[in-house]
Amino acid sequence: MNHTTHPAMNAKTGTVTLVSAGPGDLDLLTLKAAKALARAQIVLLDDLVNPDIATLAPQARIIRVGKRGGCRSTPQAFIERLMVRYARKGHDVVRVKGGDALLFGRAGEELAALHRAGVPFEIINGVSSAFAAAAGLGVSLTHRDHCQGVIFVTAHLRDHSEPDWQALAATRMTLAIYMGMSRIEGLCATLAQTLSATTPAAVVQWAGSAQERRVMGTLGTIAELAQAAGLGSPAIILVGDAIGEAISQAGSLSAFDAHATTLPALRRA
Amino acid sequence: MNHTTHPAMNAKTGTVTLVSAGPGDLDLLTLKAAKALARAQIVLLDDLVNPDIATLAPQARIIRVGKRGGCRSTPQAFIERLMVRYARKGHDVVRVKGGDALLFGRAGEELAALHRAGVPFEIINGVSSAFAAAAGLGVSLTHRDHCQGVIFVTAHLRDHSEPDWQALAATRMTLAIYMGMSRIEGLCATLAQTLSATTPAAVVQWAGSAQERRVMGTLGTIAELAQAAGLGSPAIILVGDAIGEAISQAGSLSAFDAHATTLPALRRA
Incomplete structure (x- = not known):
């Protein structure tokens, strides 16, 4: 979708395309994202994006704009200034974010900056990692026998508070928890005050990439199993009866080694 | 992700690939989905999928398996039997579902049927329509100033009951409501018992396709605005302060005709 903000834009002003890189596997990029990268002149890459994505942008200058290392607000403002500066120079700028850019990616702030600067932008969607996690487990995020939907929630809040886990549990929906590994034990314990401790749960690290690892329980x-398996960030924690479909299916097929090989985590669960 | 269920599968048994077609624009398919279609021998297509997707599967026999017309359980079982039958004949079967197959698509039932039949399967993710709706509005589904996540919920339940709208509203998360147009007035009224009536809301019909239409309010x-604009199913209803970022940005740019042209719905809001 094109969002043109100024009718009489300087003919030399470029555009910014916010591209969702998906969960890691480059084949999970959309065709539209691949086309945007192929014509890009400047690519601003987040830390968690597969660096091989640069091969899809052969004409572009690649600029890594990761925010690891503790420094927070300055880099975000710097990224926004970079996008605007290069677009004003007339470049086609591609800003790449992992997963879908419109979920937990601070895209709102970057779009607002582009609006303020009068830089036209386009957004290209992608696959968010909770979907890839479910695909890896061979299970649907929702199941009409179990729930009415799914909640995508981040455990990592700006003010270091926590989401209201009990209110979320009370909805009885599947929970897809992003950035929750540092507090998995506590959040599972809190959820278990409302949900049964036997509610199916899974952790998928690096979902949708070659490094994907899974534990089910x-x-x-699940917190202990994930720790025992050495799983850490980045990972998705999935909780809910719909997720249990993979476990029950695995149980019914446990005699088959081939299944255990493709879903090794199930052995531990 | 490959899910092989039988180690000693008959050499002639084919596979079923569950392909997510995304919201409509064929460019929003993943590269992986396009590759699966290119090699497909049998393609089973849902009603709401863009029929032009058949052009990406030139070798395949295309079978439409839509469920419109009131008939319910028989077609679902029939689809499952078709998948299994063609795979057992040794064909590479691609089952195409709109959006992401793992959200509200009854994929859980189809995967269970493949498990029971011992047919190996693979799942390829895609872009779910609420993401496309947000992209069309030029807004993020989450915003760190406003919410901790997003709830994807279907208003169309198996037993004709309704989700607990007040419990969902109480989470203060962005709501992305699928299949809610037939009851939009009632559900907005119920949500307004917990949330302020001034909470930003939008309806996006045919999100992520050439027919996309939007209203914001x-x-x-929003119910009256959507009705006045003639918007109906299939549509996504978005509710929450994060969605309001598009409205406030549009407000600050309302002098620019070009913006009103690319986001015509904003004029009505």
Whole structure:
């Protein structure tokens, strides 16, 4: 979708395309994202994006704008200034974010900056990692027998508070928890005050990439299982009866080694 | 992700690939989905999928398996039997579902049927329409100033009951409501018992396709605005302060005709 903000834009002003890189596997980029990268002149890359994505942008200058290392507000403002500066120079700028850019990616702030600067922009969607996590487990995020929907929530809040886990649990929907590994034990314990400790749960690290690793269990066991398996960030924590479909299917097929090989985590669960 | 269920599968048994078609624009398919279609021998297509997708599967026999017309359980079982039958004949079967197959698509039932039949399957993710709706509005689904996440909920439940709208509203998260147009007035009224009637809201019909149409307003006005604009299913209803970022940005730029042209719905809001 094109968002042109100024009718009489300087003919030399470029555009910014916000591209969703998906969960890691370059084949999970959309065709539209691949086309935007192929014509890009400047590419601003986030830390968690697969660096091989640069191969899809052979004409572009690649600028890494990761925010690891503790420094926070300055880099975000710097990224916004970079986008605007290069667009004003007439370049086609592609800003790449992992997953879908419109979920937990601070895209709202970057779009607002482009609006303020009068730089035209376009947004290209992608696959968010919770979807890839479910695909890896071979399970749907929703199941009409179990729930009415799914909640995508980040455990990492700006003010260091926590989401109201009990209110979320009370909805009985599937929970897809982003950035929750540093507090998985506590959040599972809190969820278990409302949900049964036997509620199915899974952790998928690096979902949708070649490094993907999975553990399955229950709300009562998943924190320990994930720790025992050495899983850490970045990972998605999935909780809910719909997720249990993978476990029950695995159980019914446990005699088959091939299945255990493609879903090794199920052995541990 | 490959899910092989039988180690000693008959050499002639084919596979089923569950392909997410995304919201409509064929460019929003993933590269992986396009590759699966290119090699497909049998394609089973849902009703709401852009029929032009058949052009990406030139070798395949295309079978439309839509469920419109009131008939419910028989077609679902029939689709499952078709998938299994063609795979057992040794064909590479691609089952295409709109949006992401793992959200509200009854994929759980189809995966269970493949498990039971011992047919190996693979799942390829895609862009769900609420993401496309947000992209069309030029807004993020989450915003760190406003909310901790987003709830994807279907208003169309198996037993004709309704989700607990007040419990969902109480989470203060962005709501992305699928299949809610037939009851938009009632659900907005119920949400307004917990949320302010001035909470930003939007309706996007055919999000992420050439037919996309948008209206923006508030929880108190959106049902009437959508009706006045003639918007109906299939559409996404978005509710929450994060969605209001598009409205406030449009307000600050309302002098620019070009913006009104690319976001015509904003004029009505």
